[in-house]
Structures are given as structure tokens and as C-alpha cells.
Amino acid sequence: xxxxxxxxxxxxxxxxxxxxxxxxxxxxxxxxxxxxxxxxxxxxxxxxxxxxxxxxxxxxxxxxxxxxxxxxxxxxxxxxxxxxxxxxxxxxxxxxxxxxxxxxxxxxxxxxxxxxxxxxxxxxxxxxxxx
Numbered sequence: 001x002x003x004x005x006x007x008x009x010x011x012x013x014x015x016x017x018x019x020x021x022x023x024x025x026x027x028x029x030x031x032x033x034x035x036x037x038x039x040x041x042x043x044x045x046x047x048x049x050x051x052x053x054x055x056x057x058x059x060x061x062x063x064x065x066x067x068x069x070x071x072x073x074x075x076x077x078x079x080x081x082x083x084x085x086x087x088x089x090x091x092x093x094x095x096x097x098x099x100x101x102x103x104x105x106x107x108x109x110x111x112x113x114x115x116x117x118x119x120x121x122x123x124x125x126x127x128x129x130x131x
Contacts, residue, residue, distance in 0.1 A: 006041045007041060008041075010118065012037050013035075013114075013121070014118055017031065031101070034114040035097050035101040036102055038121040042091060043063060043095070045128055047066045063095055080131065083127050083131065094120060
């Protein structure tokens with residue numbers, strides 16, 4: 001289990017989109033890094049949750065496995081299925097946005113998209129903390 005606080009990734013992402021990070025970076029760079037860090041904050045906290053609760057017993061190395069496990073938990077635990085499904089769907093969306101931000105240079109990404117992704121990452125983390 002990691003000792004690093006993955007929420008620092010999200011705080012960094014928040015700082016990028018609110019211009020609280022000092023540096024001479026263009027807007028697209030800040031937006032892309034914010035989207036990437038927001039996803040990874042949520043992903044690592046989700047992975048840690050699964051490992052801590054023995055829902056996965058090893059580091060899988062694949063993002064799809066972590067995301068899919070929340071869908072499986074939704075089917076397994078009916079009382080919490082809405083929360084698990086929500087985490088699954090949100091992680092899926094954030095991952096797709098992260099791939100776009102990291103690999104598709106020709107796409108312009110809006111600041112509003114980065115803000116939404118950071119908000120969604122906060123929501124995922126809050127849901128996991130309340131499980």
C-alpha cells in the first residue's frame with residue numbers, strides 16, 4: 001500500500017486550472033497536465049481502496065482491471081451498487097479524457113473540461129472515502 005498521498009496530484013491539478021501554480025506555461029499545457037493528474041489521483045485512490053479491502057490482492061498493472069472491478073462490486077453489493085457504478089463510470093470518463101490530453105496533440109481541450117474533470121475526481125475520491 002502506498003504511503004504517498006495521491007490527493008496531492010489533484011491539488012496540483014486544481015492549482016493549474018486556477019492559475020495558482022507559478023510558471024510560464026501555456027494554457028493547453030496546464031489543462032492537459034491538470035486532466036492527467038486529476039485522473040491519476042482518482043485512479044490511485046481507487047486502486048488503493050480495492051487493495052486495502054482485498055477486492056484486488058495485487059497491483060494489476062492495468063487501469064481497465066481497476067475500473068472494471070467497481071462494476072463487479074456494483075453487481076456484488078446491491079446496497080452500494082449506485083455508488084460503485086458511479087465510480088466505475090466516472091473513472092472510465094476520466095481515463096478517456098486523460099488519454100486525449102496525453103496523446104492527441106491536435107485536439108484543443110477547454111479549461112471548462114479540465115475544471116469538470118477535477119470536480120469529477122474530487123467526487124470519486126469523496127465517494128471512496130465514504131465507503
